Amino acid sequence: MAEDCYRDNALYAELKKVIEEKKGLEKPLIEILRDAQEIFGYLPEEVQRFIAEELNMPLxxxxxxxxxxxxxSMKPRGKYVINVCTGTACYVKGAPRLLQMLSDELKIELGGTTPDNQFTLTSVRCVGACSLxxxxxxxEDTFGRIENRDKLKEILKKYRQA
Ligand code: FES
Incomplete structure (x- = not known):
């Protein structure tokens, strides 16, 4: 049966193992979703349905x-996810401009992924580096005080070559 096919996949086997390990927790859903996103790279509807069925909860x-x-994320993400902080300190110090520069450089909107799947541009709340x-x-890399486009280009270039 087509519906069962995906369950034979090794990634689903890994997810099932995670669910078995974590379903006894008081609130397992977020932890399981985090692990599922690690395993699959994103959370398509089929994965959500699988989790819902395994946890006996509505989709x-x-x-x-x-x-x-x-x-x-419900959409596939790029190899590198660029999280721009839009917390208060960053916002005041120019996060909207930084976002715009990244958007221009990568030619994608916030939430988008470049056609070569190298970069996804997204925003986050305070990452605890407000002084930067x-x-x-x-x-794992944090970049701060990016005042000009050249500096930004230099950083992106390193990741493009990686
Ligand atoms: S507000 Fe951006 S790091 Fe704190």
Whole structure:
């Protein structure tokens, strides 16, 4: 049966293992979704449905959580996710301009992914580096006080070559 096919996939086997490990927790859904996003890279509807069935809860409840938190994505993401901080300190110090510069450089809107799947541009709340505002984060790397486009280009170039 087509519906069961995806469940044979190794990624689903990994997810099932995670669900088994975590379903006894008091509120397992967010943790399971986090792990599912790590495993699949994003949370398509099939994955949400699988989790809903395994946890015996309505799909609408899973969907509600996925759409509420902006660190969950229902679309495939690029190799590098650029998180621009839009917390208060960064906002005041120029986060909108930084976002615009990134958007121009990558030729994508906020939430978009470049056609070569290298970069996804997204925003986050304070990442705890307010003294460097405005800040953006790529993976474990934090970049701050980006005042001009040349500096930004230099950073992106390194990731393009990576
Ligand atoms: S507000 Fe951006 S790092 Fe704190």
């Amino acid at each position: 609408s409840e899973v969907y509600g959580v996925v759409t509420f938190y902006n660190f969950f 505002a405005p800040v953006f984060v790529i993976g």
